[in-house]
Amino acid sequence: MPVVPLADIQRAAERIRSSVVRTPLEASASLSRLVSVPVHxxxxxxxxxxxxxxxxxxxxxxxxxxxxxxxxxxxxxxxxRALAHAAREAGLACTICLSHLVPANKVAAVEALGARVHVHGASQDDAQREADRLERDEGLVAVPPFDHAAIVAGQGTIGLEIVEDLPDVTAVLVPLSGGGLIAGVAAAVKALAPDVRIVGVSMERGAAMAASLRAGHPVEVAELTTLADSLGGGIGLANRWTFDAVRELVDEVVLLTEAEISAGVRYIYQEEHEVVEGAAAVGVSALLSGRFRPRGATVALLSGRNIDPALHLRILNGADALEVGA
Known part of the structure; x- marks a missing residue:
């Protein structure tokens, strides 16, 4: 079973120590009051x-x-954006393939880091086919976004930090897409605290991992526009690492409407004074909507802040979810 070992995650933590920030785990007084258990x-x-x-x-x-x-x-x-940054720090050339669904602010951010950008096709799967072509034709090394042992181990360092900072944690809410993040976090958390509940949270519109879990094997789904755009794309029909790891380690999957995701983005800004993208808000959205009801100390992982400013403003102003996300 391809679950990344705890030792690999611990080695990754040492390897990347000077390259990343050890992000804080902060108590949320407002969410704790709302759900009657400690929320971080x-x-x-x-x-x-x-x-x-x-x-x-x-x-x-x-x-x-x-x-x-x-x-x-x-x-x-x-x-x-992350690979472009890491490659630049290491002095390596970097090419990133993006579909036409990727927001313009994210395309510009990748270009600003010096990467060569190919915008290709109407889905993540189309972009992946272009990346495969460049790997083959130009002799580049593929560093996929999730289905890769080193990627999973790196993301797993978040799980190490969560358990170290909150030893009595009972549940961790993790955005769910291709599975690299949740596979790593779950591997680390379950190795250190086996009884902690790992909950994957995604959108109703085009959640490929959720569909694959229901089918019992990786499947393709139509990629749809969504506020949680970072959670879009397939998991790969030849998935080697993340599907089996998610099936083995994740206790529950929650799917959210666009309205619930937008409510989470709004709440995090208004109550926590933090700007996050739709994909990052899904853990909080699951708590606000009651789709996950915690029984003890709970962590919601805010995974990213790279939202288009104009979209964020429309969400804050209460625009209809279908207008901003569909």
Whole structure:
């Protein structure tokens, strides 16, 4: 079973220590009052590139063999930004493939880090096919956004920090997409505290991992526009790592409407004074909507802040969810 061992996650923590921020775990008085148990927010949106993805990307790049010519990846935005940053720090060329669904602010952010950008196709799967072509034709090393042992181990360092900072944690709410984040966090948390409940949270519109879990194997789904755009894309029909890990380690999956996601973004800004993207708000949204009812100390992982400012403003002003997310 391809679950990344705790020792690999601990080695990743040492490897990336100088490359990433050890983000804080902060108590939320408002959410704690609302659900009547202690709620803490893991502030991973404060990571150097504005999202958790830097941990996995840095671990993967720092694990590459000498003489690597360059790296390539498909991304919905945040992995591309993280890989571009990590590659620049290591002096490597970087190419990122993005679909036309990726918001313009995320495309610009990747370009600003010096990466070569290919905008290709109408879905993450289309972008992945372009990345595969460049890997084959140009001899680049693929660093995929989630289905990669070094990526999973890097993201798992978040789980180490959560257990260290909150030993009595009973549940961790984690955004669920391709599974790299939740597979790593779950592997670390379950190894250190086996009784902690790991809850994956995603959107109703095009959640590929949720559909694959229901089917019992990886499946393709239509990629739809959503406020949680970072959670879009497939998991790969030839998935090697994350599907089995999620099936083994994740206790529950919660799916949210666009209205519930927008309510979470709004709440986090109004009550916590933090700017997050839709994908990062889903844990809080699950608590606000009552779709997850905690029984003890709970952590919601805020995974990224790279939201288009105009979209964020429309959400704060109460725009209809279908207007901003569909």
């Amino acid at each position: 927010l893991k502030m991973e949106h404060r990571q150097r590139t504005g999202a958790f993805k830097l941990r996995g990307a840095a671990n993967a790049v720092l694990s590459l063999p000498p003489g690597t010519r360059g790296v390539v990846a498909a991304s919905t935005g945040n992995h591309g």
